[in-house]
Amino acid sequence: MPPIPELEAIRKAQILDAALRTIAEHGCANVTMDDICRTAGLSKGGLNHYYKSKNDLFMAAFQEFFKQIFQRGEDTMNLYDDPMEKLLSFSWLYNESDPDLHIGYPILFDFMAIAVHEHDYRKIFEDWIENWLALLKKALLLGQKQDRFQGVDPDAAVMTISAIYQGIATRWYLAPDTHSTAWALDSLERSVRGLLASYGETSQVKGGGYHK
Amino acid sequence: MPPIPELEAIRKAQILDAALRTIAEHGCANVTMDDICRTAGLSKGGLNHYYKSKNDLFMAAFQEFFKQIFQRGEDTMNLYDDPMEKLLSFSWLYNESDPDLHIGYPILFDFMAIAVHEHDYRKIFEDWIENWLALLKKALLLGQKQDRFQGVDPDAAVMTISAIYQGIATRWYLAPDTHSTAWALDSLERSVRGLLASYGETSQVKGGGYHK
DNA sequence: ATTCAAAAACCGACCAGGCGGTTTAATTAC
DNA sequence: GTAATTAAACCGCCTGGTCGGTTTTTGAAT
Structure with missing residues (x-):
């Protein structure tokens, strides 16, 4: 009983x-x-x-972890109304005084290292990414409904934005002496705005030389 | 003997x-x-x-790995004369048919997971990043000598460019089904060009709302 | 209310296997 | 023959998983 x-x-x-x-x-x-x-x-x-078994526990732990992190991202994004602010609302990822992040980053790095070799783990990662992308896409489409982000390919753009978040996070966490939080926040905003603007300038960026 | x-x-x-x-x-x-x-x-x-010991061997192996990868990056970049082409010359990182990369990525992920916890490993990573940044900075300064990339903060910009490379690489390698090589290359170019352009538009990007 | 039995929750000693590192034996080159 | 280098057997430690036993909780019977 x-x-x-x-x-x-x-x-x-x-x-x-x-x-x-x-x-x-x-x-x-x-x-x-x-x-x-x-x-x-x-x-x-x-x-x-x-x-x-140990593996059972680890799998469950990682799934719980990804669920929690995503939930937090979704909740935080929902605090904003402006589409661009939504897209940039994940800056809490670069808050060094957040104790949760000092648990989250080590776990994420460990997890990715395992995901390289284990299919089940990789699947969890892929699904997690898909969730992020869907979240970002909602914000981006909302912006396009307001006649912003013209010419932007939503799917490709949110993949890139998400990847930029991750790249900055990697450096910010693993080399904090040189990669300050201020740099991370500024880089994020410049990169995302620059990326979105790049769609407006030309429909095809590839192949052309760069002339200021 | x-x-x-x-x-x-x-x-x-x-x-x-x-x-x-x-x-x-x-x-x-x-x-x-x-x-x-x-x-x-x-x-x-x-x-x-x-x-x-095992640790001795691993340390030596990782140092060798980073040395080789960096060497390849430097050599490849030196094939180009144009500063922007130099900055974008690391696209070989996204060549799925390169067998070396299928050794390199797993090692890099594993290494970063260890670097989170071990100071010695983290130091190796930081030094490696420093080398990349110096390489990129040379290209960027060369561009500025040609009156391009005006207003760009070289140190911050190369950190961001390098981080973007890493972020795209992470997704491209761990979620290849959705993140194609074409996406990676296009994202890289858009992001880097967009980032550099962002410095020209306004000296301070922070704080202002986004208005198309 | 009290007792009792059964099931769930929990404990910790134990075991077998695998690992890194060491030592000993064999082989090679000169 | 000898010194140096390689091969392989060996040892002790550590870990994950097991398993019998113990406690706790529940619900029924008295």
């Missing part, structure tokens, strides 16, 4: 949270089940009751 | 190459010394003669 129906959900959330924090601290390669047990305040057997 | 004096250099190169290929195939977390030995055509004892 289940003592309380929601106990399982509580325990699982507790374990996933512990797993994510432990992975972020030690890195996937070095983390042991014992570490996670200790962080979660459970024994090996107790943990095993909810997740059969 | 060493049959040939330069045997050590040959063996080390052979081992490093084997290590890089093995890491790329299996991922850092799963690779064993035995794997590398087998790939290198050496025994455990033989390998141990040249590299005392």
Whole structure:
């Protein structure tokens, strides 16, 4: 008989949270089940009751992670009305005083390294990206409904914008001494505005030389 | 007696190459010394003669990797005379039929995941980035000497350009089904041109709303 | 209300396998 | 013959997963 129906959900959330924090601290390669047990305040057997294997736990933890991060992005974007502000609303990714990010970035890097080799993990990553793109696309199409971003190819543009976010994030997090937050924010805005403007100037940018 | 004096250099190169290929195939977390030995055509004892520990070998392998990649970037860039062409000359990073890249990307992802936690690794990454930035900066300054890229802040701009390369690369490699090579090349060119143009339009892009 | 049985939740000692590193034996070159 | 280099057997540690046992909770029976 289940003592309380929601106990399982509580325990699982507790374990996933512990797993994510432990992975972020030690890195996937070095983390042991014992570490996670200790962080979660459970024994090996107790943990095993909810997740059969290490891989099961990791998969669940990563999915939970991506869900949370995306939710935060969506919520933050919805705070803005202006399409361009929506597109630039993910600047919270470059907030060095946000403790969640110091868990999130290590996990993301670890995850991508695994995704290179493991198909299941790669699929999760791809789906996550698809969600981001859909979110950005909504903002971009809203702008086009207001006669802005003329000539912009929505699908290609949101892929690029999202990639720019990621590129800046990579440098901002891994080489913070040289890549300041101010640089990240300025770069993001310049790049995104520049990209969108590039569609307006010419329908085909390829092949032509650059003449100021 | 060493049959040939330069045997050590040959063996080390052979081992490093084997290590890089093995890491790329299996991922850092799963690779064993035995794997590398087998790939290198050496025994455990033989390998141990040249590299005392796994960590020694990995450090050396990663340094070798970054050296090679950078060398290739520098060589390729030097094939071009036009500053803008130089800035865009790293498009070989998005050549899916280049077998070296299918070794390079896995290694880079693995390396970054480790660099998050290990200071020594992070330092190698930062130095590598510094080298790229210096390379790009040379091209950009050459352009400014030709009265192009006016108003562009060289240091900030090359950081952004380099970050854009990385962001596009991340998506292009990890989600190739949706992020085609054509998209990568087009995105790169649009983003870089757009970024550089953004400096010319206004000296301060921040704070203002976007009005088409 | 109290007792009791059954099921769920939880614990932690234990085990087998795999790993990095070491040591010992064999082989080669001169 | 000897020194140097390679090969392979070996060792000890660590880890993930198992498994019997223990506690806790529930619901029914008295």
